[in-house]
Amino acid sequence: MAKEEGPVHRKPRAPRPLDEARLEEMALAYVARFATSAAKLEGYLARKLRERGWAGESPADIPALVERYAARGYVDDRAYARMRSGSLLRRGYGPRRVGQALGAAGITEEVRDEVRPGPAEQRRAALAMARKRRFGPFGVELPDRTKREKQIAAMLRAGHEPQCAVALVDAASADAAESWALEAEEE
Numbered sequence: 001m002a003k004e005e006g007p008v009h010r011k012p013r014a015p016r017p018l019d020e021a022r023l024e025e026m027a028l029a030y031v032a033r034f035a036t037s038a039a040k041l042e043g044y045l046a047r048k049l050r051e052r053g054w055a056g057e058s059p060a061d062i063p064a065l066v067e068r069y070a071a072r073g074y075v076d077d078r079a080y081a082r083m084r085s086g087s088l089l090r091r092g093y094g095p096r097r098v099g100q101a102l103g104a105a106g107i108t109e110e111v112r113d114e115v116r117p118g119p120a121e122q123r124r125a126a127l128a129m130a131r132k133r134r135f136g137p138f139g140v141e142l143p144d145r146t147k148r149e150k151q152i153a154a155m156l157r158a159g160h161e162p163q164c165a166v167a168l169v170d171a172a173s174a175d176a177a178e179s180w181a182l183e184a185e186e187e
Helices: 020-033 038-052 062-072 077-090 095-104 109-115 119-133 145-157 162-169 174-186
Strands: none
Touching: 020 038, 020 062, 038 062, 077 095, 077 109, 077 119, 095 109, 119 145, 119 162, 119 174, 145 162, 162 174
16 A cells, blocks of 8 residues: 655745845835834834845945935824824823833834823723723723722723723713713813
8 A cells, every 4th residue: 555645845945135125125015014113114124134134245224224214204203103192092092001102113202292192182092991991881880899990990001090090980971971071172
């Protein structure tokens, strides 16, 4: 009886080392596909360079490439910060957590200050989280003391200020919570 042959497993080939043209192609593909900051693009290219090596004649100048892309408008830290900040706020994260995410993306303190949410945005974000997680008056029943403390703690971990967390969790009704969120817009 003949032995059946299974699929032939080949050793994966090591990727070719990068050169100037390939590094440029990778950078362009990355900024075309993802909204990114200059620091994130630089980190991505540095990681690819470590993984694949360099075949160019002179050392890779990643900062110059990123600078060139920023000058052309392919990478815009301010636009990225506004977009990322808005996205996190709509998902219910508070200002502290938004600042941490922007800092991790390499956004400067100056730009983070420019996009820091105001009181109305902070309240809308807290309201979004309370609705989504069914905290306080948005739950099936009003929380007992232990559950209330856990809900407040979750809101604090999400980056909300203590007074916002307490105000929402302790709101008498969903309408009262929504009115509280609208108060800051009227000021």
